[in-house]
Amino acid sequence: xxxxxxxxxxxxxxxxxxxxxxxxxxxxMDRAPDPARFVLSQDVVAPAGELYNYSGGSAVLxxxxxxxATGKSLDxxxxxxxxxxxxxxxxxxxxxxxxxEPIAASGLRLLxxxxxxxxxxxxxxxxxxxxxxxxxxxxxxxxxxxxxGQQLYFYGYQFWLGRSFIRGRVxxxxxxxxxxxxxxxxxxxxxxVAIVNAGxxxxxxxxWVPLVALNRYVLAAVx
Numbered sequence: 130x131x132x133x134x135x136x137x138x139x140x141x142x143x144x145x146x147x148x149x150x151x152x153x154x155x156x157x158m159d160r161a162p163d164p165a166r167f168v169l170s171q172d173v174v175a176p177a178g179e180l181y182n183y184s185g186g187s188a189v190l191x192x193x194x195x196x197x198a199t200g201k202s203l204d205x206x207x208x209x210x211x212x213x214x215x216x217x218x219x220x221x222x223x224x225x226x227x228x229x230e231p232i233a234a235s236g237l238r239l240l241x242x243x244x245x246x247x248x249x250x251x252x253x254x255x256x257x258x259x260x261x262x263x264x265x266x267x268x269x270x271x272x273x274x275x276x277x278g279q280q281l282y283f284y285g286y287q288f289w290l291g292r293s294f295i296r297g298r299v300x301x302x303x304x305x306x307x308x309x310x311x312x313x314x315x316x317x318x319x320x321x322v323a324i325v326n327a328g329x330x331x332x333x334x335x336x337w338v339p340l341v342a343l344n345r346y347v348l349a350a351v352x
Contacts, residue, residue, distance in 0.1 A: 130194065132177040133187040134286035135275045139175040140168065142184040148308075155185040155234060162227045165193040181276045181284055185234030188287075192233035204231045214262045215250065217243045235308060241326045244305075248313040248322035251303065272303040272315070293340075295348045302343075312339040316348075323347045 132138045142154045149156055154171075161167035168186035175182075192203045199206060204222050212220060220243075223236035231237075239247075250256070251272065255263035271286035278284035282291050289304045305313040310327030325342050329335035 130191065131275075131286075133191050133194075134271075135178070135284055136181050136183055136187055136278075137178050137276055138184065138187055138190075139173050139177040139179065140171040140184070140186065141174045142171060142182055142186055144183055144185065158186055158189065159225065159232070164189050164225060164228070164230075178276075181278050183279065188233040192230070202230060203233055211247075211262065212243075214260060215243070215246045215257055217246060219243070241324050244311075244313050244326070245322055245324050247305070248315050248324065251313075251315045252317060252320065252322055293344050293348055295344065295351075300348060308335070310335040310338050312343075314339075314343055314347075319348075319351050321347075321351065 144153060144155050146153050151157070158164045158167045164186075168184075168190055171186070195206060196202055201209075204220075208220070212218075217239065219240055221238035222231035223238070224231055246257075250262060251268055254265040255261055255268040256265070267286075272288050272290065273285055274283035274290050275286070276284050278289060282289045284290065285303065287305070289306050291302055291304060293300045293302065300316060300318055302314050302316045304315070309330040310325060310332075312323075312325040314321075314323040314325070316323070323343055325339040327335065327338060329338060
């Protein structure tokens with residue numbers, strides 16, 4: 130599970146080409162009759178835990194393991210254990226046509242204020258309005274570097290870990306990253322959560338715009 134959470138399962142996978150391209154591994158997985166079996170059929174190209182390689186297939190395997198262990202689908206689990214305690218009601222899951230299961234890697238749609246609740250949950254070490262919704266120890270592990278990620282990022286358990294330099298000070302942050310420029314930034318040193326909601330799905334600027342919003346406007350405004 131740790132290797133799946135840190136995108137280091139060691140399986141052959143390529144999401145560096147556009148989604149929709151038949152050579153993209155996630156596109157192939159989404160079109161497969163059994164997405165989890167497709168992931169497990171990939172060749173092993175590196176020892177598990179050694180190399181980061183972004184893979185939506187890791188999320189699908191986590192989803193499958195959770196269903197095997199609990200008997201509940203991902204949307205039911207997230208509602209019962211996460212969304213209901215946080216008062217998140219407007220939720221949409223995109224689903225696999227072949228199985229009807231929610232798409233774990235990219236299928237969740239929430240309102241920005243509800244994404245902010247998830248960020249606040251992480252900021253508060255898993256607590257929400259006096260209730261411990263997620264284990265504090267797991268939240269700490271999830272936002273701790275476990276492996277080198279893309280470019281200058283470290284990677285935790287499904288969180289991208291970065292830093293900004295503002296007025297002579299280095300500010301560390303954790304981020305949940307979604308295609309198109311969706312971001313949840315959690316900045317513990319400033320007791321801050323910042324949300325970016327964008328639709329830059331086909332734009333080369335989608336990775337740049339959220340960082341500009343964070344550094345040039347949000348962090349620059351904090352005193």
